[in-house]
Amino acid sequence: MPNTDLAPAALDALRACTDAARVLTDPADLEHYGRDWTRQVAPAPSAIVLPASVAEVQAVVRWAIEHRVALVPSGGRTGLSGGAVAPGGEVVVALDRMNRLLAFDPIDRTLTVQAGMVTEAVQNAARERGLFYPVDFASKGSSQIGGNVGTNAGGIKVLRYGMTRDWVAGLKVVTGTGEVLELNRGLVKNATGYDLRHLFIGAEGTLGIVVEATLVLTEPPADPKVMVLALPDAAAIMRVFAAFRAQVALSAFEFFTDRALAHVLAHGAQRPFETEAPFYVVCEFDAVGAAETDALAAFEACAEEGLLLDGVIGQSQAQNADLWKLREGISESLAPHLPYKNDVSVRISAVPAFMAEAQALIAREYPDFEVVWFGHIGDGNLHINILKPEGLAHPAFVEECGRVTALLGEVIERHGGSISAEHGVGLLKKPYLHHTRGAAEIALMQGIRAVFDPHRILNPGKLVD
Amino acid sequence: MPNTDLAPAALDALRACTDAARVLTDPADLEHYGRDWTRQVAPAPSAIVLPASVAEVQAVVRWAIEHRVALVPSGGRTGLSGGAVAPGGEVVVALDRMNRLLAFDPIDRTLTVQAGMVTEAVQNAARERGLFYPVDFASKGSSQIGGNVGTNAGGIKVLRYGMTRDWVAGLKVVTGTGEVLELNRGLVKNATGYDLRHLFIGAEGTLGIVVEATLVLTEPPADPKVMVLALPDAAAIMRVFAAFRAQVALSAFEFFTDRALAHVLAHGAQRPFETEAPFYVVCEFDAVGAAETDALAAFEACAEEGLLLDGVIGQSQAQNADLWKLREGISESLAPHLPYKNDVSVRISAVPAFMAEAQALIAREYPDFEVVWFGHIGDGNLHINILKPEGLAHPAFVEECGRVTALLGEVIERHGGSISAEHGVGLLKKPYLHHTRGAAEIALMQGIRAVFDPHRILNPGKLVD
Structure with a gap:
């Protein structure tokens, strides 16, 4: 251009x-x-x-x-x-300006909204109608549905509810030629060829502009229980996850490190218990049937094995919200440090080996930088935030982080993982895309892009050339 | 060619x-x-x-x-x-010949199989490992996973478990240029651009040949209960569905007509009860918590309102299987009559209005043909089977059915529905595709096809030209 x-x-x-x-x-x-x-x-x-x-x-x-x-x-x-x-x-x-709720259907259990509607407003609209829009993440108060679709937003309840993709029954888009497409129109079943709706989800605005979405709603969770756990080492995380998952249907299983906790506490959150540990987990499940008893049994069993050092379970909705803030407040607490963000994933089974290798790489390559780990471990998704030291100029910091990200990309590739789990590729991850997508795949993406945007006017330079 | x-x-x-x-x-x-x-x-x-x-x-x-x-x-x-x-x-x-199980991962809960593995063999492999592959339909004994992916197979448990699409974590495909793509590699989260895995699901072999699939498994259902219900008229179907859905988490909600029952009984199935009715429903739910009591309460409430004439609940796995045969045996029982099949869908909320209009059209246009209705009403999916009269030549029969299908296509289009809910487009539904997909969408599908199959060697003439 x-x-x-x-x-x-x-x-x-x-x-x-x-x-x-x-x-x-x-x-x-x-x-x-x-x-x-x-x-x-x-x-x-x-x-x-x-x-x-x-x-x-x-x-x-x-x-x-x-x-x-x-x-x-x-x-x-x-x-x-x-x-x-x-x-x-x-x-x-x-x-x-395109932020209106267009339609609610109680039988289909769908909301049709304009793309500019804020995520939290969609969640509230669902709740007011006795239903639940389960895609949830820290930036829900300002992110918009169109953007969620563009990156296939994930968040903290993916373990139970999946990604944005799983809740989109229809999309209206304007392509790069100015044509309007109405994709899937809210149907549950529609086997009429390529599902272009799914192609637009995660396309980062390179195929067209999402202008409306029809979202599926579900039953609200019955009685959510929130626990925060203290763990002695990284290896315990996946073992505790397996022990809990065998006992209860988990809605969320998130981890963060002591450094993450320090930042979020400095930002105003409350310490969950006195015990200090290198790793913490916040998990959530619905208290249906014997779930709470089963979760406490899992806790006792893990504690006996030395996999847990301490824990707390929320006794009210207010306390649940406070416990969640320990995890959800991390990004905001790090923002003043201009963090360089890695958002990577591997298969759940590959987490322990990948995490050990990534930790070693990062300890070696960033001897002087503060590194904060957290993430959606139950989905194999780790956020690795590198904080800018006070004295270092931003461009030099970013260049150094880019060098290490290239090394991390090789580790991710060896473990069959993704260089972007839920943040998308945009401009910043494009140099590392080849670690996750093969050359043939990238060429096919370029070909598809040219079909939808032959004049190359939509978000050029992002995702793929 | x-x-x-x-x-x-x-x-x-x-x-x-x-x-x-x-x-x-x-x-x-x-x-x-x-x-x-x-x-x-x-x-x-x-x-x-x-x-x-x-x-x-x-x-x-x-x-x-x-x-x-x-x-x-x-x-x-x-x-x-x-x-x-x-x-x-x-x-x-x-x-x-490519029908082997390649890998099972108990932590990821995935099976990786070659595309030629039969659906039922996949189900059995999951069950042997204490898990469950929930995509299920009448032809599971001979259909293969690659074909399931090609048409995004649905079936009888979509209400609870979704389509094949929802259970595919990775695909290996060979494109029309002979390149191998490994799509998504089993990841839960992977925001690295266009999800080509989803593009291949439902592509009917026009973009490449699926050679391997990584399938997600889940917990087996707790204690499935099966009911068969007798209904006085078509309008009752959606009202009974709403009444049951408000009480219990339904795994399936399928309907069929008296004509369908007659065929399946003649084919060896057992009558569920003496009462005769124009419409029947088979539904399934897990007997967790108070579900069975709640379902029986829904039954009583519907019966009092005159929406149900009779019903039975299976008392054993064997009886459940017998009750399911009433629905699952229909296609096979119709096969000798060389049925012309319509497999259509609308949004669930549009079912009553669409069904009334479609029934009137079919009664008017097929005065002399036997028409058998059944389907996955909880997904808005109706199967309308037209049976060939004994004396009529097959080509003349097909031509007449095609004429009516074009009229039905207009009704479907007015109700925002799909001319193929789960059977795909192939050769037979191609003339009606424009009722569901706009001209711009069809042109984009042609463009995508040319990107993956520039030599036009893959399944030409199917889906779109």
Whole structure:
């Protein structure tokens, strides 16, 4: 895409696509809408457009084709891989104004929403109707459904409820040619060829702009119980997971290290118990049948084997929420340290061997950096956050982290894992994509992209070239 | 594809791709391997090849490119839309010899199998390991996993367990260029761009040949209870479904008509009770907690409202199996009548209005044909089988049914439904695809197909051109 500044005539034509007032070019707006939660690439969009309807999104896409300007689809910009960053004169298409609930069907148990609806608003809308939207993560208060679809958002309840993919019954999208597709239309069963809905989930806005989603809801959890556990070493994590999973249907099984706990406590969370340990777990299950008794039996058995040093079980919803904050508050508590984030996964069975190797690599390669581990261990998903030392310049820090990530990528590849479990590829993980996807797969992704976006206007430079 | 007979040199080269003895050209073999459970299109393959390894499948694909011969990937050939029929001189690639279990991982709870493994063998392998593969349908004794993936097979437990798609953690495929792709490798979380695994699920062998699958297993059902219910009219079906679903977690909720029952009884099944009714339901749930009491309460409430005329609950596994035969035996009992099959779906909420309209259309357009309705009503999926009258020639019968299917397609389109819920498109449903997929979607499918199969050798003429 050649443009970095828009010609006045092009800007006027863009203003004609929506209310003129909804095209922003103020430097503060360009900075705000031009970046996501990452801070590695400077934002430099040429304009921001806030369409209010599907027709306006189509008009913007057609405008982009005519004026040969790249578009960056943009939700809550809570992304952690630079998928929604606009570093090169793109026009950001922010879905903020398309945030309405369009329909609820109690028989189908579906909500149809515009893509700009905030995740937490969807969760609340479900709850108000006696149902439950189970995709849940720390940034739910500002992330949008369209962005969740774009990265196939996961989070803290994947163990029981799966990813965003599992809750999308239909999508409305505008492709790179400005056509509207209505994908799967809320059907449970539809064997009519390639399921393009699933192709759009996780496509990071490179195939089209998601404008509406039909989401499946489920029964609310019966009576959630939350436990926090203290573990003596990394090897205990998977053994405790196996012992608990054999006894109760776990909704979540998350771990974090003592360093993570220190940050979240410094940020205002409450210590769960006096015992200090190198590793902690927060787990959740529904207190149906004998589940609570069974979980306590698992706890006793693990403690006798020396796999657990201490533990606590929430006695109220308020206490459950406090316990969850120990895990959910980690990202926010690390933010001031401009962390470099690795979000990797392997098969669950490969976690112990991978984790040992990754820990050794990181101890060796980052002797002077603080490293904070946490993650969704029950899904094989580890978050490895490297904190920037005070004195080091950000570019030098990022370069050093990139060097180690390349080494980590080789370890991931040997263990058959993924260089991005749930953050997507965007700009920041693209150099490491080949560790997870073969050359033939990457070439096929490029081919598919060209089919949906022949003019190459959608999020260029992200994911694959 | 120009060839209908293979040149002797081409046949010799094909024999060199595998054991020479595994290339079949005997007319009986051509007929056996050249067709599926449909009987509308005459099989006319030029040869059958039975590769024994991924490398041999690759060799066959490269041979096909060189000799410009079309390939038809072939599993158990239990398909009902002609997706595996070879009507025009193709070489059938039958996966029968690639039927081994390759790996079981108790921590990941996955089975990795070759694509030719029979569905029931997978179910048994899971059961022997204390786990459960829940995709289940009448043809499980001969259908193969590769074919299940190709059509995203559904069946009788979708209500609780979803489709084949929900149980595939990884696929190994050979594309139309002979490349091997290892898709998703068993990972729970993997946000590295387009999920090509999901693109292959339901692609009917048009993007590549599935050679291996990694399947997720789950806990076996606790204590399944099976009920058969008698209903006074079609309108009662969805009301009884809603009443039961509000009380118990249903694993299955299937309906069939009195005509379906008559066929399956004539085929050897046992009448569940004396009461005769126009509609019957078989439903299943696990007897956990108060489920059985709750289900009986739902039964009583429905009976008081006049929504149920009679019912029975299985008292043993053997009786449960007998009750299930009433539903599962229907297809087999109809087979001698060469039924024309419609397999359609709408959103669950649209079932009553759609069903009323479809019933009126069918009563009007088929005054002299016997029509048998059954299906997975809890998923919005209806099977409408038209039986061939004794005296009518098969081609004339098919032509007449095609005329009515075009009318039914318009009704389906008005209700936002699918012309193929779980049978796929293949050859037989292709003329009606536009009722469910828009022109832009079909064009995009053609574009994707060209990316994976640039030489147009994989299952040409099926699904989309």
